[in-house]
Amino acid sequence: MDWGALHTILGGVNKHSTSIGKIWLTVLFIFRIMILVVAAEKVWGDEQDDFVCNTLQPGCKNVCYDHFFPISHIRLWALQLIFVSTPALLVAMHVAYRRHEKKRQFRKGDQKCEFKDIEEIRKQRFRIEGSLWWTYTSSIFFRLIFEAVFMYAFYFMYDGFRMPRLMKCNAWPCPNTVDCFVSRPTEKTVFTIFMIAVSSICILLNVAELCYLLTRFFLRRSKKAGNSKQQPNHENKEETKQNEMNELISDSCQNTVIGFSS
Amino acid sequence: MSWVLLRDLLSGVNKYSTGIGRIWVAVVFLFRLLVYVAAAENIWKHEHDEFECNIKQPGCENVCFDHFFPVSHIRLWALQLIMVSTPSLLVVFHVAYRENREKHHNQKLYKNPGKTDGGLLCTYLISLILKTGLEIFFLVLFYKLYNGFKIPRLVKCNIKPCPNTVDCYISKPTEKMIFLYFLVATSCLCIVLNVSELSYLVFKYSIKCYLKRHVKNEQ
Numbered sequence: 257m258d259w260g261a262l263h264t265i266l267g268g269v270n271k272h273s274t275s276i277g278k279i280w281l282t283v284l285f286i287f288r289i290m291i292l293v294v295a296a297e298k299v300w301g302d303e304q305d306d307f308v309c310n311t312l313q314p315g316c317k318n319v320c321y322d323h324f325f326p327i328s329h330i331r332l333w334a335l336q337l338i339f340v341s342t343p344a345l346l347v348a349m350h351v352a353y354r355r356h357e358k359k360r361q362f363r364k365g366d367q368k369c370e371f372k373d374i375e376e377i378r379k380q381r382f383r384i385e386g387s388l389w390w391t392y393t394s395s396i397f398f399r400l401i402f403e404a405v406f407m408y409a410f411y412f413m414y415d416g417f418r419m420p421r422l423m424k425c426n427a428w429p430c431p432n433t434v435d436c437f438v439s440r441p442t443e444k445t446v447f448t449i450f451m452i453a454v455s456s457i458c459i460l461l462n463v464a465e466l467c468y469l470l471t472r473f474f475l476r477r478s479k480k481a482g483n484s485k486q487q488p489n490h491e492n493k494e495e496t497k498q499n500e501m502n503e504l505i506s507d508s509c510q511n512t513v514i515g516f517s518s
Numbered sequence: 519m520s521w522v523l524l525r526d527l528l529s530g531v532n533k534y535s536t537g538i539g540r541i542w543v544a545v546v547f548l549f550r551l552l553v554y555v556a557a558a559e560n561i562w563k564h565e566h567d568e569f570e571c572n573i574k575q576p577g578c579e580n581v582c583f584d585h586f587f588p589v590s591h592i593r594l595w596a597l598q599l600i601m602v603s604t605p606s607l608l609v610v611f612h613v614a615y616r617e618n619r620e621k622h623h624n625q626k627l628y629k630n631p632g633k634t635d636g637g638l639l640c641t642y643l644i645s646l647i648l649k650t651g652l653e654i655f656f657l658v659l660f661y662k663l664y665n666g667f668k669i670p671r672l673v674k675c676n677i678k679p680c681p682n683t684v685d686c687y688i689s690k691p692t693e694k695m696i697f698l699y700f701l702v703a704t705s706c707l708c709i710v711l712n713v714s715e716l717s718y719l720v721f722k723y724s725i726k727c728y729l730k731r732h733v734k735n736e737q
Contacts, residue, residue: 258552297560304568304689314572314573314687315672315687317570322690328693331693342548349544
């Protein structure tokens with residue numbers, strides 16, 4: 257059980273995402289999860305062992321470490337990644353529910369059902385419209401909120417994104433103000449800034465996706481309103497052509513291979 | 519042998535679950551198993567090495583650690599995850615038994631062996647009750663063993679061979695407490711999901727039974 261399992265779960269959602277959603281997923285897996293597992297965990301691996309305080313008083317190091325690092329950066333990032341990936345499950349569940357309904361229709365022998373067999377239903381790619389649009393948009397909204405909350409929590413807990421070399425500790429049982437030294441502060445600062453930068457990129461991608469979905473929604477609505485006044489056939493043909501082009505664009509992105517395993 | 523086995527077993531259960539059951543599986547995977555493996559395990563990794571007592575007396579630290587942590591939080595967490603996932607296997611076994619029976623008798627005995635009705639419904643309800651019971655049991659165990667869900671920075675130890683009352687310091691108490699609360703919150707969420715699923719199934723099938731009887735009486 258590892259991040260690979262998350263990749264399997266989210267990979268299924270990828271099929272039904274927009275192009276920006278697919279880019280977001282790639283950024284998430286390559287620049288965040290992979291970096292976390294392959295590099296960042298090793299940098300923070302020895303953090304308490306190499307946290308040294310200038311005192312022989314037993315217990316002082318433990319207490320000072322706990323005071324300055326209530327929750328380790330690496331754990332906070334792991335939680336952030338888990339929470340940020342979770343809204344995509346809403347979409348996966350909605351798609352699964354739609355598939356289930358279509359299978360039921362197919363089994364009942366419904367005339368409306370346009371599929372020839374169950375395999376086609378399983379492989380079908382659902383378009384983001386109707387109730388699925390609402391689910392997808394809410395999932396992006398929740399993602400944004402989680403990203404923002406975690407970034408703020410990070411900033412608040414560690415007074416910025418820099419890792420200082422030296423911390424002065426005064427907590428009992430340290431006898432006086434004691435100097436404590438953090439291990440690898442520069443390397444940790446570099447990785448912290450990198451993870452924050454990638455978080456910001458993900459936030460921008462989510463905002464762009466949200467704007468794109470909203471624009472598409474309002475354009476469709478205005479076209480429908482226009483359609484009801486003009487001749488339906490001509491407008492429908494143009495819309496169908498545009499839809500086909502959109503599908504081609506998103507289908508070409510679908511062939512991007514996300515190769516990740518740990 | 520690792521958590522992958524549990525993951526594969528639970529994926530198998532997913533097929534025969536209701537919608538709420540699938541949400542439960544997702545919560546267990548993402549918020550409990552993944553958090554355990556990716557984050558929590560590393561916090562408790564060196565808990566014994568980092569447990570420090572203000573004394574040089576050999577053996578005192580060992581004895582004090584053993585006294586305050588009879589079973590480590592992380593091991594209890596792992597046991598809880600395993601125990602809570604296992605009742606779902608009852609459903610898988612029952613479906614396999616049905617399919618076996620059909621093969622043995624060489625005829626279609628059930629409309630759909632995987633559909634929750636009749637005996638399979640009872641098995642499903644029993645598995646839900648067991649899951650809920652085990653969750654509550656582990657939460658109570660955590661509470662009793664550790665005097666609540668707090669992890670203090672300092673514990674005072676008085677056991678032989680420690681000569682007097684000695685101060686012992688636990689490593690990363692705040693981080694451990696945060697993850698302990700996370701564990702409790704997800705356990706409670708799973709209990710709520712199990713109870714709602716139980717009520718939903720009982721309600722649905724009582725209505726079905728009542729309607730069937732009503733239709734029979736009218737006929």
